[in-house]
Amino acid sequence: MGVERTISVLNGKKDAFDNELFYPLFAKIEELSGKKYGSYNAPQPPLKLRGGEDLNPSQPPLKKGGEEKGDLQKEGEIPPNLLLQKGEETIRAMRIIADHIKAATFILGDEKGLTPSNVGAGYVLRRLIRRAVRYGKQIGINQIFTFKIAEEVVKIYQDTYAELRKNKEFIINQLVNEEEKFLKTLEKGLVVLGRRLEAQIGVKGQPYTPHEVRLIHGPDNIQMWDDVPHIITGKWLFDFYQTLGFPPELVIEELKTKDYYFSQKDIDNLFSEFNKELKKHQELSRTASAGMFxxxxxxxxxxxxxxxxxxxxxxxxxxxxxxxxxxxxxxxxxxxxxxxxxxxxxxxxxxxxxxxxxxxxxxxxxxxxxxxxxxxxxxxxxxxxxxxxxxxxxxxxxxxxxxxxxxxxxxxxxxxxxxxxxxxxxxxxxxxxxxxxxxxxxxxxxxxxxxxxxxxxxx
CATH class of the missing domain: 3.30.980.10 (Threonyl-trna Synthetase; Chain A, domain 2)
Structure with a gap:
């Protein structure tokens, strides 16, 4: 059991984030975003189609008595992001930012000298930082911010982990460099992803989401929902990552924010194909150095x-x-x-x-x-x-x-x-x-x- 969870348990808390090791991180994120931990924006207007007709958000995605269809969700279920109640989006985003930047700070502070990269442990580090940056943007942080969270992490842990104090400058420089690099491609990446969805679905303008289709037509007209795994393939994910440095996990999360749902089987298949393409690329790269001692x-x-x-x-x-x-x-x-x-x-x-x-x-x-x-x-x-x-x-x-x-x-x-x-x-x-x-x-x-x-x- 981790330190944070242990402290929460000892203080009678049921939440691993509800302890003094995370409070300063949430406070800094609140300061940067202008939002309170657990706050939410003004309620969104009723969901409407492009023609103007209302969609009843209280109507279940599947009609009463509907059957599970293949790997689709069961009766009454909706995509995970639609289950979030008021304020939960902000809570989740702040937790991801705090957790990921804390982890990245410790990785960068380690004596291994690991840096963000496209391979191995460096790729894990890059994914942590970029996911935190993406969630920062979603809650309104429009500045370079990850290093400010890292500074709080160092303050909290530096007496116990001296290497954090010793490598603080390196940690901050790496975070700033990686965040700046990602922000340059993030906006372009979202545009490319949007065009991909539009082109594949064949609808000009903003396409209907699977959730919209279910609300209008019920489970019998859900072809678009079934087609989602074919809209985004593992090979396309790999090419997208190679070109823009957009991690595949973020693509899936972006689709979920647009109410496109992937079953775990779909995700497993996508990543299996992605990893095959990655392995092919690595083997080609090794060819150039095959004769090295x-x-x-x-x-x-x-x-x-x-x-x-x-x-x-x-x-x-x-x-x-x-x-x-x-x-x-x-x-x-x-x-x-x-x-x-x-x-x-x-x-x-x-x-x-x-x-x-x-x-x-x-x-x-x-x-x-x-x-x-x-x-x-x-x-x-x-x-x-x-x-x-x-x-x-x-x-x-x-x-x-x-x-x-x-x-x-x-x-x-x-x-x-x-x-x-x-x-x-x-x-x-x-x-x-x-x-x-x-x-x-x-x-x-x-x-x-x-x-x-x-x-x-x-x-």
Whole structure:
């Protein structure tokens, strides 16, 4: 049982959101939206058709004695969004915003350095943020706001989870960047979705919704309702996401707000087709890198191994210059150069680039030893090693340490200073940094949202 639910139970509450950990988040959302938790707008006028005739909202979607039709709803049932009473839409929206941004804050604050992306855990993070943004728009928040909720989350939890305080700037920057990016495509995406519905249903202007059809004609004329799964296909959802970054879950939710109902079977089928298209796309992407050696190395030649060690030095330097939020996001290393992707929002300044170069070259000039040790994974974090801790490692892992320097005495080797770099890595690496030559960054550019790319050489 989670902390929030536990606190609610201990205070005799039946609602997991009814506790002091969520109250400040709801207060901030109220301030931003101008609405009260549980409030509602003025009652909407009676539902009318385009011709002007009234639809009786009290009439059940199915007539008395109607039968369940295939996967359609049972007698008297209506789409979930139509069941919401006064104020429930606002309550639900605020809960989604608070819950999702709290989760996103903790994910971004973690030492893994995860950022929103189109794959894996990064995709889950992106969906959380974008869903919160969409619900923010629905309750009238017309500004960049997710970072303001995150600030409240940090205030609440920072004494217990120190990494939230430590990574606060990174959390805020990532949220602002992702929200700005999504808002640019949101309006366009809704227009495209509306056109898709209009074109497929074949009605000019605003099409009738399935709920309208049921109210007018009853269950025997519900072809449009049955056609909804064919209007939006899994392949179309995938193409829509690839083009506009509109998560498929949001498409389904948008349709529900327009009273289009999907059974769970329909949703399962849509996502099955969506995932097949995604898998196809991923397999095509992998083809380009099919010949790559483990760890992004093209081969295990002497020159490539040197660049591999230089990449370790560069990552350590980047973390010193830009901050500890920097983590490796990918690499491609050949005998001619290294290409390295890392988490960071802003373009590096010439001064920052020079600092990184100087730090790396300083370690090369020191001719530091590169030592490999095999240790238990549980000990890795205690030793301060970096790594992709979301990856699947064995119980014991290889850790390469660059430095500290050593000095021979009559009693043996004595270590001087702390390690410059310590990473989980399968190797291979050079034995000492002095063989690398001069390190030079040739280009720094954007790779994707929240990810920068460096191309560097050894002279």
């Amino acid at each position: 483990k760890g992004g190395l093209a081969d295990a030649s002497e020159a490539t191994v040197k660049y591999h060690t230089a990449a370790h030095l560069m990552l350590a330097a980047l973390r010193q210059v830009l901050g500890e939020h920097v983590t490796q996001k990918g690499s491609n290393i050949t005998p001619e150069r290294l290409r390295f992707d890392f988490s960071h929002l802003a373009k590096m300044t010439p001064e920052e680039i020079k600092k990184v170069e100087d730090l790396v070259n300083e370690q090369i000039q020191k001719n530091l030893p590169v030592v490999c040790e095999e240790i238990d994974l549980e000990e890795v974090k205690a030793k301060g090693a970096t790594g992709v801790f979301g990856s699947k490692y064995g119980e014991r892992v290889k850790v390469y340490t660059v430095g500290p320097s050593t000095h021979s005495t009559s009693s043996g080797q004595v270590r001087l200073g702390s390690a410059f770099s310590r990473e989980i890595c399968g190797g291979p690496h050079v034995e000492r940094t002095g063989v690398l030559g001069k390190f030079k960054i040739k280009k720094e550019e954007s790779s994707s949202a929240g990810v920068r790319r460096i191309k560097a050489i050894l002279e």
